[in-house]
Amino acid sequence: MDQRIELRHLRYFLAVAEELHFGRAAQRLNIAQPALSQQIRQLEKIVDVELFRRTSRSVRLTDAGATFQPRARDLLGRLAADLDEAGRVGRGEAGRLDVAFITSATAIVSERIREFSRCRPDVQVKLHDGFTVDVLAALERGTADIGIVRDADERDDIDLSPLTAERFVAVVPTDHPAARADHVEASALATDPLILFPRSAGAQAFDVNTQLLRDAGIDVQVVQECSNWHTIIMFVAAGLGVTIAPYSVTTLLPAGAQRLELDGPPTMSRIFMATRRGDNRPLVQAFIAASESVTGRGHNRTVRTQ
Amino acid sequence: MDQRIELRHLRYFLAVAEELHFGRAAQRLNIAQPALSQQIRQLEKIVDVELFRRTSRSVRLTDAGATFQPRARDLLGRLAADLDEAGRVGRGEAGRLDVAFITSATAIVSERIREFSRCRPDVQVKLHDGFTVDVLAALERGTADIGIVRDADERDDIDLSPLTAERFVAVVPTDHPAARADHVEASALATDPLILFPRSAGAQAFDVNTQLLRDAGIDVQVVQECSNWHTIIMFVAAGLGVTIAPYSVTTLLPAGAQRLELDGPPTMSRIFMATRRGDNRPLVQAFIAASESVTGRGHNRTVRTQ
């Protein structure tokens, strides 16, 4: 089975197989008849099989030719489809996009993915949730194309663009002395056991979070770490301590836990979209564009949740 | 999607995609590097998509390239398989063979097909049973490649080669006067109602069958026609009449029916293998050869059943 076979052979073969007439087939292919005869002959030599039985008056497919015809047609069809697919992937109309995000941003992410999938129905979106550090690592090693992170440091290999910001609030047990009001001075929590998201999940986010406590003169001693915000809230409700959390994870509180606004200038937790610097692939750009359209449309609502 | 794309482009693309290095890929393809660069560039222009992102120091697949790579590999693999298949069909090692046969020759056919399938496991054998006229018609219109018929006329578009011959015997109800012996003169059946296979199923076979009755001076009046030998035998067993049948359909007789050898020189029914004249396709020839090997091996046994 020589390497010398080319698609030309298949195209010519199919034309003759359909016309069963070298003259007409050649006309259809816009070539002269002898060229066609020659190429078919060459194909038969390469495959070492007679594909047509021809007399000077008629052309018929042999068994081998009849077997090969639908397969050749199929091959050309597949090739066209594959080339088309490659083109669509190249233009960002199809393909696969890996989005890594922090669990506490699920709402924001799902909203944007819904919008993106509406624009690009042929793009398969793969979701990966994790901590900010995991998201950044996935971006770095190429496992993810889009990252949603919280309060990340500037890095020279990753672009960050802010999606939204939300203030921190305190969550305390309902039997806490401060729970009679709906707001609290940070310093009033100085003696309570602190339950926080682990710093290892995202140092910058942790530091932003705890800065407000340090500003209030509190020596931050984390009594309990927990890598799931909802679990932290449950612990608070159980009276194990208090926490400072981004607003969005406190929208649904169980009985026994109460949200308190923090007095003074609000400290904000910012959520960013992260991409590899210089990654200007169409799909990535399209996701950014779709995401921005959501931010624009939904701006009022986003502000309200801050 | 221009017509100008050729398999060369796919082969070259795959080489570069695997090596990620134009120099090494070119070496592997036994061409010079500039030719490779040129062809890849051409491919990208045809598809109108960048398949590689190259700097002067590195070559990487783009998303489109990464999508296309496994598909291109698959296409080349399929093509090789299809060409191989066509070659095997051409050499008669694979493909499909349509065998049409008369129901009363099932035993002979199955024996030969078993042998043929042993030699050519990749050939799909399609079976079609029917009357002799149907078998010949199927051959004629190309629906069948091999036909097994009984006592057919010579025709100039069909070759017949004898497979076996069997004598005719009489089958009578056990309460028939002649049933006390195990043989009978044909003339002794002159007054019995005759049940026979329809003449329309195969005129020659019918005429051979009934000739022996006419030779015995009987005016052949078929009382009942039935197009299934086993049903005919059941009718005989039920006392509805007598029949003259090829030996092989009388090997298993129900209670109530008895086989009688016919006195005098035996009249033979001959079973032929029929093929289109000039059909020298390898599969047909291979079936004939396999069939002959069975006839040779099993000759004694065949003789015994006559």
Next chain:
DNA sequence: CCATATCAATAAGCTTGAACTATGGATCAG
């Protein structure tokens, strides 16, 4: 039965384009 038409194969010359050699330009190591 010969003349004519049809159709694939063959022959010979032409033309296209793939591949070659040589070179340039960019990037990285020392």
Next chain:
DNA sequence: CTGATCCATAGTTCAAGCTTATTGATATGG
């Protein structure tokens, strides 16, 4: 800065596919 590496570009060459002209074979019409 120099040398090495590697892809791109430029110009040339030659194989191979295409064209025209012709042949040979087979069917059709007068």
